[in-house]
Amino acid sequence: MARRKQIYEGKAKVLFEGPEAGTIVQYFKDDATAFNGGKKGTITGKGVLNNRISEYLFQKLNEIGIPTHFIRRLNMREQLVREVEIIPLEVVVRNTAAGSLSNRFGIPEGTQLPRSIVEYYYKKDELNDPLVSEEHITAFGWATVQELDELLAMALRINDYLSGLFLGIGIRLVDFKLEFGRLTHENGEIQIVLADEISPDNCRLWDLKTNEKMDKDRFRRDLGSVEEAYQEVARRLGILPESGPGDMPGPATMQ
Structure with a gap:
């Protein structure tokens, strides 16, 4: 090799x-x-x-x-x-209450949210990836207002598509994490693209009928x-x- x-x-x-x-x-x-x-x-x-x-x-x-x-x-x-160039944000889309959202707001796990919620976390392991607002993101220069608009639109579109895809195979897409990056083309144009991965490592996936967990929560919770x-x-x-x-x-x- x-x-x-x-x-x-x-x-x-x-x-x-x-x-x-x-x-x-x-x-x-x-x-x-x-x-x-x-x-x-x-x-x-x-x-x-x-x-x-x-x-x-x-x-x-x-x-x-x-x-x-x-x-x-x-x-x-x-x-x-x-x-x-990775944008230092984790973009989390939530459709059903689980994990830290349930803990923060005391919402029972499995509660269907009134609409999909998008959250941003600053990618910094030593700070435990803190939850941040759009004000933090633009003030500290992690992304521009225009880039944030793109991230939000892409995240919601990805959520719509993947929710339907997983629904078709009997799986509920509870929530998931996305990462994005700046791709520089030969002509100097910079494009925001989806990066990293999408897998059971960074998605919560539940069986549609039984709510059995089919993701890394099985490791987190010793299931x-x-x-x-x-x-x-x-x-x-x-x-x-x-x-x-x-x-x-x-x-x-x-x-």
Whole structure:
């Protein structure tokens, strides 16, 4: 396997220099974290499944005109993406009360919200990714007013599409996290595109009939059957790898 220069390692992925200028190889790990790294573990085959699930969802979003950083999947654990400047915000879309929203406002988990709610969190692990307002975002220069308008419009459109897609396979999209980046084109034009991933790692997915959790909450809350839940999401999407989640060695790095 060719040796490549590692440029970043996060909690769930490793980024390497891509084969061409302006590209990055995104490697999906089996490592699992929760509570901003307070809980750590391994979910066997998670990287393979998240790679396939995220590939499928990004392709579907590309088809409806949502610009993304995704180019193509390279193998079981890697995909080629465009290099972007990540906007330091987590954009969270909530359709049903769960997690921190339930805790903050005392709303019973599972309560359907009167409308979809979009929240912004500042991406800073050492600060536990604090909830921020549009005033904070524009005042501190994390994004412009125009960029925020784009983020909001794209997040709501993604929510509408994914809610319907998951509904069609018997899954409720409770909430999910998005990240966006600035893609600079050769002519100097800057475009806001969807980046990172969409998978059971950053979505809350519940079975439509039983409300059984099919996402990383199974790891967070020690519910067990974590691998099986990720596999079931992939199975319902029709993309479970033929040989199961499988495994492959991590990529060689060059320091």
